[in-house]
Amino acid sequence: MLDKVFESYAFSMKHGVFHDLSLASSTYFQVDTLFITPSYAVLFEVKNIAGELTVIQNPPQLIRVLDSGKVSGFKSPIAQLESNCELFQDWLYSRNISLPVYGAVVLAYARQRIEVFDTNIPILFPSAVPSFIRKFPTTSPLLDDKAFADLLSQLSNSHRDFIPSPICETYSIPRRDIRTGVVCPGCGFIGMVRHSRSWHCTACGHADREAHKQAIRDWFLLFGGKMSNKDCRAFLHIARQQTAHRILRGMSLHTEGANRNRTYTMHFLSERKKRT
Ligand SMILES: [Zn+2]
Secondary structure: OHHHHHHHOOOOOOOEEEEEEEEEOOOEEEEEEEEEOOOOEEEEEEEOOOOEEEEEOOOOEEEEEOOOOOEEEEEOHHHHHHHHHHHHHHHHHOOOOOOOEEEEEEEOOOOOEEEEOOOOOOEEOHHHHHHHHHOOOOOOOOOOHHHHHHHHHHHHHHHHOOOOOOHHHHOOOOHHHOOOOOEOOOOOOEOOEEEOOEEEOOOOOOEEOOHHHHHHHHHHHHHOOOEEHHHHHHHHOOOOHHHHHHHHHOOOOEEEOOHHHOEEEOOHHHHHOOOO
16 A cells, blocks of 8 residues: 555655654644655555545544445544644644645545545545655755754654553643543534433534544553543543443453453554554
């Protein structure tokens, strides 16, 4: 796929390519592929979802219809990419680096059909990626050789160090100071309410069946270690043990113990591979 394209294509400018990059800025974020030069950076969000795809803007969502007629919703690749570009820009700023950051969505299957609202984010097939990259001007590099080499080494270090030490521990934040609740992917409101197996936002009306996934991931990033059913209920604001059980079971976490003593751990690296 995209890694093959970068392996087989020789770019004339100085550059670095990173796949499955995990970085921390104001929050943790993951970049499918980063192409970086001393003049600019390009983030690629890769989608390998089969079927007929439609990206809608409000709420930001990717809707997939299979030939069988089955309809499912996914995170919007455009919203994901825009957010990643901003977070990466912040990541650079915090290192006193100012580079233009561009982005594109890449469709892994050449036969994918996709319909998109009016957006200036390009949607490409892998074979179009090299010529897309070559269009950006490289005449006036913003980083000298040493600064660029430093940046590449920082990126590869961040990459390797992904399995993070818990944020609360690293920054000595007391647990009670952490705001709990499921974040609305539509408007950012904290404290979505669960009913009928879905999460509902009381602020914007958005409904999302999978909003708890980010909350559970955040819990592991914040506190680390093992999550109990009780921890899950407290963090997600769920009353019933059964509900928390069902949610945790649906997240391919590593489990230990049985019944009341069961705990869950998240393995970030293996979990990352399952992304769509
Ligand atoms: Zn909302």
